[in-house]
Amino acid sequence: MKLIDLKENRTALISGLEGDTRFVSRITSIGLTPGCRVKIVKNDKSRPILLYSRDTMIALNRNECSGIEVEEVKA
Numbered sequence: 001m002k003l004i005d006l007k008e009n010r011t012a013l014i015s016g017l018e019g020d021t022r023f024v025s026r027i028t029s030i031g032l033t034p035g036c037r038v039k040i041v042k043n044d045k046s047r048p049i050l051l052y053s054r055d056t057m058i059a060l061n062r063n064e065c066s067g068i069e070v071e072e073v074k075a
Contacts, residue, residue, distance in 0.1 A: 001072065004049065004065035006040045012070035013037055019067040030058060032068065 006012055014036045017024050031054045032038070041057065042050035048059045060068075 001070055002066050003038070003040075003051075003060075003068040003070050004043075004062055006043065006070065006072065008040050008043050011037060011039045011073045013073055014068060015071045016069035017067060018069065023064070023067060027064070027068065031056065032058070037073070038070070 001012075003012070003014075014032060014034050016034055017027055017032075019027075036053055038051045038053040040049065040051050048061050049065050050057065050059050052058070
């Protein structure tokens with residue numbers, strides 16, 4: 001599943017990154033790497049996705065989230 005598909009208050013592990021070298025480099029430089037745990041804080045349809053990962057709040061535009069593969073973690 002893609003990061004963009006996760007609902008609010010759900011947790012997932014990043015399983016892969018899809019995109020060009022620039023995208024992968026930028027996403028990994030902010031700490032979003034395969035195996036990293038993320039929690040969706042806000043996912044409104046017309047706004048950037050707000051997520052919490054590695055003690056940091058991160059806002060990503062919706063296009064970037066479509067290049068991040070995740071596996072939902074059951075609580």
